[in-house]
Amino acid sequence: MQSFTLAAPNGLDAATDAGGRGGRYIAGGTDLLQLAKDNVETPDRLIDLEPLPLTDITVTDDSLRLGAMARMSEVAAHPAVVARWPVISQALLASASPQIRNMGTIGGNLLQRTRCGYFRDTGFACNKRVPGSGCPAREGENRMLAILGTSEHCIASHASDLAVALIVLEASVDLRAPDGTTRTIPLAELHKLPGDTPHVETTLRPGELITAVAVPASRAGMRSHYLKVRDRASFEFALVSAAVAIDAGAGTVHDIRVAAGGVGTKPWRLPEVEEALRGHPLTPKTLADAAALAGQGATPATQNGFKQVLLRRAVLRALQTATA
Amino acid sequence: MLGATVTGLALAPQRSRADDTSPAPAPAAPVRSAEAVDIVLQVNGSPLPLTVEPRTSLLDALREQAGLNGTKKGCDRGSCGACTVHVDGRRVVSCLTLAVRAQGKAITTIEGLAVNGTLHPVQAAFVAQDGFQCGYCTPGQIMSAVALIEEGHAGSDAEIRSWMSGNICRCGAYPNIVAAIRDAAQEG
Incomplete structure (x- = not known):
């Protein structure tokens, strides 16, 4: 691992000022230090976010606000999160290991890098790590990789479970720039498709810092569910995951949001499923017919075509569980 | 390459001895870098x-x-x-x-777990249940298990297994590890 300095800023101003001058933020460090040990990331100046007042979890009648430095384990166990936004708690508890969840943060989780093995091994070419070097994944080991949102330059899947849960809750992200200005964007606009610039993964501007995630309260959110399908029962990334939030009072679907993980180059909303359900009666047939539409436009690689079938089944199971 | 972080564990300790029965070596003189x-x-x-x-x-x-x-x-x-x-x-x-x-x-x-030479109940349970073979993962298993019991996640064998998933044992001593944690939790 390359040597680096670690600055402990005495406030948000100092932190984002240092970020604007090229320093890299470190939150829980569970992904960044893995990458640094493998020389995939080579930061020379780190900015420690731990001293900053960004750990609060605030609940009101209308919303949930998660400080960017709130720990995954604390958010997962928060009684209001469990009761009113269960998909968040379920997605977090399906993530990583207990030790990593005690370290990893909400902001860091959203910005974790892909698990594509070519990205994480500097012995290989990778357009995301070295722009223009090529993508061996397209003809190589791609069983775990994306089938939606891919480009000829990159098929890396996005690894966050939390992000999939948060986009069905239509969460937004509070950002702070080095000049002190703040803005709020929908989480759905944070991650970018790879296109021909797979190394540009988010819409964050240079030095911009995630300070919080805001989640509106909703009836659908209270009836939400996260299903994760993986190669072993725990401590593994998703082959396919499905997040559902649904309000189907009196047997009619009033509000429905569905998204998937493990299949997209970014957290993937499934409007084709939502449109087939919205305003329709909630019956086993409408659920099955809607789930069968999941994954339109998929472009599987050589080893991951099974994800198309698995996605449809995972979406159906998640819909059934959320409405049971 | 792929999955190497899970399956390719480099179980070579920094020193040649993996056991801890010898006195702790004197701390190496740190090389002072910039x-x-x-x-x-x-x-x-x-x-x-x-x-x-x-x-x-x-x-x-x-x-x-x-x-x-x-x-x-x-x-x-x-x-x-x-x-x-x-x-x-x-x-x-x-x-x-x-x-x-x-x-x-x-x-x-x-x-730091044992008090005045008396094993922590989780350490004693690992001995009683033979919760290890080579022993290399055992300190981590025990530290994780102590926390797991304090967190209240020892309600069933399935819950113990799930909440111990961050600790791998390549000898495969899992059944005895679960038994040790179950016993220690019930004692507490």
Whole structure:
């Protein structure tokens, strides 16, 4: 691992000022230090976010606000999160290991890098790590990789479970720039498709810092569910995951949001499923017919075509569980 | 390559001896680099002054400088759990914890569990249930298990297995590890 300095800023101003001058933020460090040990990331100046007042979890009648430095384990166990936004708690508890969840943060989780093995091994070419070097994944080991949102330059899947849960809750992200200005964007606009610039993964501007995630309260959110399908029962990334939030009072679907993980180059909303359900009666047939539409436009690689079938089944199971 | 962080555990400790029966070696004289910083960690209730680089992991600080080599280095990437310690009462992997960020926090390692030579109930249960074979993952397993019981996640064998998933045992001693945790939780 390359040597680096670690600055402990005495406030948000100092932190984002240092970020604007090229320093890299470190939150829980569970992904960044893995990458640094493998020389995939080579930061020379780190900015420690731990001293900053960004750990609060605030609940009101209308919303949930998660400080960017709130720990995954604390958010997962928060009684209001469990009761009113269960998909968040379920997605977090399906993530990583207990030790990593005690370290990893909400902001860091959203910005974790892909698990594509070519990205994480500097012995290989990778357009995301070295722009223009090529993508061996397209003809190589791609069983775990994306089938939606891919480009000829990159098929890396996005690894966050939390992000999939948060986009069905239509969460937004509070950002702070080095000049002190703040803005709020929908989480759905944070991650970018790879296109021909797979190394540009988010819409964050240079030095911009995630300070919080805001989640509106909703009836659908209270009836939400996260299903994760993986190669072993725990401590593994998703082959396919499905997040559902649904309000189907009196047997009619009033509000429905569905998204998937493990299949997209970014957290993937499934409007084709939502449109087939919205305003329709909630019956086993409408659920099955809607789930069968999941994954339109998929472009599987050589080893991951099974994800198309698995996605449809995972979406159906998640819909059934959320409405049971 | 793919999945190497899970399956390719490099179980070669930094020193040739993996057992801890020998006296702790004298801390190596730190090589002072430009970035070196002087810190004081609180380890097992005692202050531990160290000189480290910002990139030094808590794991390396404990093993290579403090001579506390009960905490083990397996994958060094957060995947195996052999390096599990408690920081302010929470279990974490020390390989992905920077030593400088652990200042001002209460750190507990496997060496800090026994009281006056009496094994912690979880340690005693691992002995009674034969919860290990080679023993390399055992300190991490025990630190994780102690935290698991305090968290209230020992309600069933299935729950124990799920909440121990951050600790890998390549000997496959899992049934006895679960039995040891179940016994220790019931005793408590």
